[in-house]
Amino acid sequence: MMNNKKSVFYVSLAFSLALISLGAFIPDKLEAFSNYSLGFIYNNLGWFILGAVFIFFSFCMYLGFSKFGHIRLGNDADRPEYNTATWVGMLFSASIGISLVFWGVAEPVSYYISPPVGTGYTEQAAKTAMQYVYLHWGVSAWACYALVGVSLAFFQFRKKLPSSLSSVFYPLIGDRIKGSIGKWIDVLVVLSIVIGIATSLGFGTLQVNTGMNYLWGMPISIWIQAAIIAIVTVIYIASTISGLQGAIKHLSNLNMLLAFALMGFILFAGPTQTILKVLFQGIGDYVQNFVSMSFRTEPYNDGAWIANWTLFYFGWWIAWAPLVGSFVARISKGRTIKEFMIGAVFIPVLGSFTWFAVMGGSAIHLIQNMGQKALAEAVKTDVTSAFFKFLDYFPASTFMCILAMVLVMVFFITSANSAVFVLGMVSENGNPNPTHTTKTIWGVVIAAIAIVLIITGGLSGLQSALVATAIPLSILMLIMCYSTYKGLNEEISLEKAEKKYRKKLKITAGKPILPATEKLPE
Template sequence: MLVVSLVVVAVLLLVGVTVPGRLAAGSGTALTWITANLGWAFVLGATGFVVFALVLAFSRVGRIRLGADDERPEHSRASWIAMMFSAGMGIGLMFYGVTEPVTHLMTPPESGIAPGTDAAAGEAMSYALFHWGLHPWAIYAVVGLALACSSYRKGRSGGFSAAFAPLLRGPRGAGAARAIDVLAIFATIFGSAVSLGLGAAQINGGLSRVFGAGSGTAWQVGIIAVLTLCFVVSAISGIERGVKILSNTNMVLAGVLLLFLFVVGPTVFILDLIPNAAGNYLASLPEMAVRTGAYGGTEWLSGWTIFYWAWWISWTPFVGAFLAKISRGRTIREFIVGVMLIPTLVSLVWFSVFGGTAIHEQLTGALDVLASPDQNEQMFALLAQFPWAGVTSVLVVLLVAIFFVSGADAASIVMASLSSHGDDEPRRWLTALWGVLTGAVAVVLLYAGGLQALQNVTIIAATPFLLVMLALCVAIGKDIRSDRLMRPVDAPPLHLEVPEPPPSPQGHRAPRHEALQVPVDD
């Protein structure tokens, strides 16, 4: 499996280096076909995962513990939240926190709403929360739950494909399991490459604006090279010394930046916006959740919603495996509610502060946020409107760098585990190898077509994995139905009456055995 995965990645790297134009053109053609013919599958699939996760959490299934019945969580709740949030979407929030709401404000997603109006502002916040709220975290929760249940409840080993054990039988099942693991690695490396590309671009934007550094692909490649070295060192140090420390640091620094902008920014506007945005999001959720391109808008959907769903799906092997690894001992209900609700609330506050401040500046004419066509500089342009702009801009660069390292090293650890048949402590050289390859893929795709090429390949890689996730839901259902806690508590033991033996030829009866009592269990 390791050899197959390496060969696939090596071939793509070779194509990207030798004929980058063909890679960009080919990925664009494939993307057009996928969004035109399979966009509905991404939309309905993502919404189905939300429904599936909520049903599991609020049914009696929720009391099942991801581990032994008396096992308790290894990590504190604060560290657990920090690690899952940092690995899940740290860089994305830094990159899109300002850009997305203002973009939707000036180019509303739905027809009939005038740009730059209060109605457009409400819709902008609703779609930003739609893309960063319950849907992405439900996608993560489904995979994380499946892997945690398989590893810690059922005691299986064998990597990502072990969660499909209820569906895979015989020699064909073994072949399918290897194919699933390869697909998981393939999706993970390209999903991670998108994050590296976004992070490098934003760091470059900050360095350019604050320190007058140059900008462009060469600078971004240099940033990726330096930070790849950093996250490889962090990854081989393990979760306790590497990812956990960085994630806790992230949470503190992000909280400081958030609080600062809340205080110096339009505080009253933000306070008004938070409940309004939450209400509009929940009210509009049913309509947004099933919106497809049936009546037009396919280009917008492919550039935003479908890209996001594909991005989250491509991240699920490593984020799901990482969530499973840090969530051992928690109940299914605690796991799903924590994974879905807490990050959604954080996203609500984050977009209300950063996106809300940007919307306020745009509506009042204090700043045209979109005046700079370079999305990488829009966050820094907003911070320049307030005191201590130099300090906060440096803080943003530092945050993006740490998010870059913590997310990428988590991905490296998980890919090493996937290619080692689920080994919880993969060999360090293998972890380092996957870290270097992730950086190399990001560099090649940047040269082939920039961030657009990164996004295109991500959607392509995630398409077959959508089917894998649907099969995973079926496997979860089979595992849960067979769990011992799902049987009635007062079910009597099963009695097997042994019939009285016939008399022997000498006229004596053999001794009669007592009825066997077979306890009902797994």
């Protein structure tokens, strides 16, 4: 069955359509099963998820700052296709942009109300809230993406293998990456991408509809939400067809401009000094407690807080790693591994930390220092409206709410763009420039899943199912660490052999060693 050239496409499409059917006809059972699976994982394998994520971060740092750091993701003469600002913008847009808007206020306030340790609504709860927000959105998350990204970029651009995740396992299984083993790996990747982007599209749509209701009294209705998804789908399919150099690049730049505009406005119109103090205090607390927070399992109580937040987030980052990592690999040709790690792990983290300090720090300041308890109640009642109610405390709130909705919509489009592009690449056996037909089909399937889930109320069930895929994916990623290390070690050995041979023949680096018809001696 898996020998057909289009087998990955057909099999993953069949599984995706089966998921739509489950979400449409038995959403309650899907959610019950997903929640049971999630509960089992948290109770029995939470320690494994925490340990795996810490290993991914440690491995990424080792690659970036060791003997492998100078290796270029491509030929030695290749240089980056995109400037650093555009590249970072595309990283954000493909990954967590839409989630930052959704959780920017809601998450820090939720932790402040109900902290992992201590009592809520206190100064200590405020500090703890920012510390844990930084854990969930910090280097651990970006290391999951960077691991997949650097591994795939190395094998794709340096070793000239197809741009499918199965290529990363070439040092271990050789040409079998083109057979059934490789194709089943790609099917798992496609499924995690489809579920991930469909659930994000669904939750983002709910937030936009809530914003419209809040501003203009438009009803919160599944038909309005379906219309929003339909409009966004037409835009992202059209922009994906225009390619990476076209709409995806320009939309990513627009995203960053809008996000900076919104963040800059709150920074200067809000409690500027408090925000800056929150940023520095939060980073200090995060760095100081990074290891203990990363391994916190709460073995002597039910561990509900860790399960509901930390394990959920870490599972979510692992589940999203194939999508974001594949897209990051595609746009990172020409960078050295050291450049890649600094750019893909630390720069986005600083951006995320600043966003949460501005939005979350201001929100907690309003509640803790200004006594605005209504904002806390709004977060408890409905997280989708929290961001809009927060903006009400600032001047030009209506304009800012519209800007926030536009930002969510553009993040929608860029996230879906990158997802459809990666789905096209993987389902066409690693074709770096997939056909418009394949991208269009996946674009429609993602929209259909999101609409069905909204209508049937199956969003949280599928979200839980996605996090449950973190176990097989994290095992795959641990094997990927070994395979990438093996591949990079072989690359270093080749470099040493070439240097030795050049020295022997006194040939200057950069000049051809031998005529194209001859080979380097064994």
